Amino acid sequence: MTLHQRPSLQSVPAYKQGKPAAAGASKLSSNESPHSPLPSVLDAISEGLGTIHRYPSIAAPQLTAELAALHQVDPQHITLGAGSVEVAAQLIHAVAAEGDEVMYAWRSFEAYPSLVRIAGATPVEVPLDADSKHDLPAMLAAVTEKTRLIFICNPNNPTGTVVEAKALEDFIAAVPRDVLIVIDEAYVHFDRSAVRADGVELFKNNPNVAVLHTFSKAYGLAGLRIGYAISPLEVAENLRKVAIPFGVSDLAQRAAVASLHAADELSVRINEVVAQRERMYEALEVAGYPVVKSQANFVWINAGDDTLDIEAKLADGGVVVRAFPGDGLRISSGSELDVDRVIAALASVREGAQA
Structure with a gap:
């Protein structure tokens, strides 16, 4: 007898990590x-080793407070996860039900299709334009009554291109207000273009915008797995419901705080x-x-x-x-x-x- 498996997972490839060297x-x-890692970050991790027999704080009050001060937002808007990819999964689960549509450019972050299918939602891929950039007019045309969430990876992975501020502002204004637009800024610290839209400012000025950030890239904490979202209050509340309990370790929280202090x-x-x-x-x-x-x-x-x-x-x-x-x-x-x-x-x- 064969164990029953979830049939829909047959269309979900396992995430492939970058090849080792x-x-x-x-x-x-x-x-x-x-x-x-920076010495100060290693020191912060070392100080926490003596208490790893205890569960971490789910609320992460110190880190959340520092992120709120950094971005000048209410702490209730901030939620954490084991890397921004896990927070992206939370967002899909919080917003999209089976049969709902989640849109993103393609090619973009390779985890998006799998995360959408795992949640039971339907992925909608809109090809990049001839310059390897998001084709916002085509994305807008692809919005339907089933669209629940749109990812904008900015700068985009893997092409490194950016969506300019005015274009993204116009796009957000044209998208129905009941559709959540998630601006994934995993690579924002490396942008020197001066034309990219500021995701946090767009969040502050629009009721249907959320932003994803990570400590994996610029902060060098890829092995500790910690990222966060800044989202509308009703979305943030649901993110806390779908998050894996104790998914962000105390060591990761300590390292993130130390990294913010070592800007x-x-x-x-x-x-x-x-x-x-x-x-x-x-x-x-x-x-x-x-x-x-x-x-x-x-x-x-x-x-x-x-x-x-x-x-x-x-x-x-x-x-x-x-x-x-x-x-x-x-x-x-x-x-x-x-x-x-x-x-x-x-x-x-x-x-x-x-x-």
Whole structure:
């Protein structure tokens, strides 16, 4: 006899983590920080080790208060989860029921389709435009009476493109007020464009906007899993209902607070990542690759059918990246050595193509 399984999960692929790297190679497949944890963050974690036999505080009062002060919002608007991806799942469960529609651009964050299907909702994917950006007119045209939630990943993962402020403001104004618009700002700290819409300000000015942030990228806490949402009060209340109890550990909360206190040190590191991203982008552009201007901590190559060939050449050069067969490659911005390897490996690709 075969155990009964949920039939709908047959259409849900398991999330695939970025490929690991062999010793000495550059792992640029997961958009992680290339920097080791700050000493002050390690100290904060160490101080909490003696109490890990106790459950963490679900309310996380110190962290919530500091985030509220940082963003100048009421603490009741802030909810936490094990990374912003878990908070994204909470948002879907809180807003969309079976048969409801959840919209997002494609290609965008690869977890969106699975999260929607797991919740029993229907994913609606709207292709990016010719510049690898959100096609907001097409997204607006795709809104139906079943639409409950729209994700705007800004900057977008994996292309690194941004939605400009005026365009997003007009889009929000045109979307029905009973549809929640979630602005996923996982990569916001790396944006130097000066044109991207400010998600928190849009939340403050619109009753149907929520914002996602994470400590995994710029703050370098990917291994501790902590992110948060800023959402309307009625949404925040339901997020607390659907959240996994004790899903954010005390160590993660301590590390997040310490990171907020180390903003100046982290700013230096973020600037280093941005500088290496720009160096990689410029080198690949000069070499003739179809690389997209990024405002995240990675670059995107619209490699199309050449994706797997380029991935293999990078691997030969000691670089592991995230490949999306038939679409392109996402290469995280790492250390200077990491980017040196990328440039060297892809220079050899061009030489091979021209031979």
